[in-house]
Structures are given as C-alpha cells and as structure tokens.
Amino acid sequence: xxxxxxxxxxxxxxxxxxxxxxxxxxxxxxxxxxxxxxxxxxxxxxxxxxxxxxxxxxxxxxxxxxxxxxxxxxxxxxxxxxxxxxxxxxxxxxxxxx
Numbered sequence: 085x086x087x088x089x090x091x092x093x094x095x096x097x098x099x100x101x102x103x104x105x106x107x108x109x110x111x112x113x114x115x116x117x118x119x120x121x122x123x124x125x126x127x128x129x130x131x132x133x134x135x136x137x138x139x140x141x142x143x144x145x146x147x148x149x150x151x152x153x154x155x156x157x158x159x160x161x162x163x164x165x166x167x168x169x170x171x172x173x174x175x176x177x178x179x180x181x182x
Contacts, residue, residue, distance in 0.1 A: 162180060163182075
C-alpha cells in the first residue's frame with residue numbers, strides 16, 4: 085500500500101498508532117506505580133507487625149526482670165530482718181531456701 089503524500093493525511097493515519105502506544109505506555113506506568121505502592125504498603129505492614137512483636141517481647145522480658153528484681157529485693161529484706169532478729173545469715177537463707 086502506498087503512503088499518501090500529504091503531511092496532514094500521514095499525521096491522521098499515524099495518530100491511532102501514537103494514541104494506542106501512549107495508552108499502552110500509560111497503562112504500563114499505572115501498573116508499575118500500583119505495584120510499587122503495594123510493595124510499600126506490604127513493607128510498612130510487615131514493619132508494623134515486627135515492631136509489635138518486638139514490643140511485646142520487650143514487655144514480657146521487662147515483666148520477667150521486674151519480677152526477678154522485686155523477688156530478689158524482697159528476699160534480701162527478709163534476710164536482713166531475720167538477721168536483725170538474731171539469726172545468722174546462713175540460717176535465714178536456709179529457711180528461705182536460698
């Protein structure tokens with residue numbers, strides 16, 4: 085098929101190709117942008133989940149350590165009172181099972 089000599093006719097014939105190429109390029113850009121946003125969203129969600137998990141673990145460890153520290157302080161106070169009552173430290177520890 086021969087090509088028309090007129091420039092406006094050539095442009096008119098090329099226009100659907102340009103539009104469809106632009107549409108395809110735009111569609112691909114949209115799909116890529118959506119994929120990037122999905123990835124960002126998934127990473128943020130995973131980060132939040134990891135943060136929550138770490139926070140809960142830290143809370144549990146703090147509770148455990150707080151209990152241990154409180155227990156140790158209580159035992160030391162009990163030993164001190166028993167020694168003040170006339171027991172030896174060894175006797176107080178034996179009674180408390182330490």
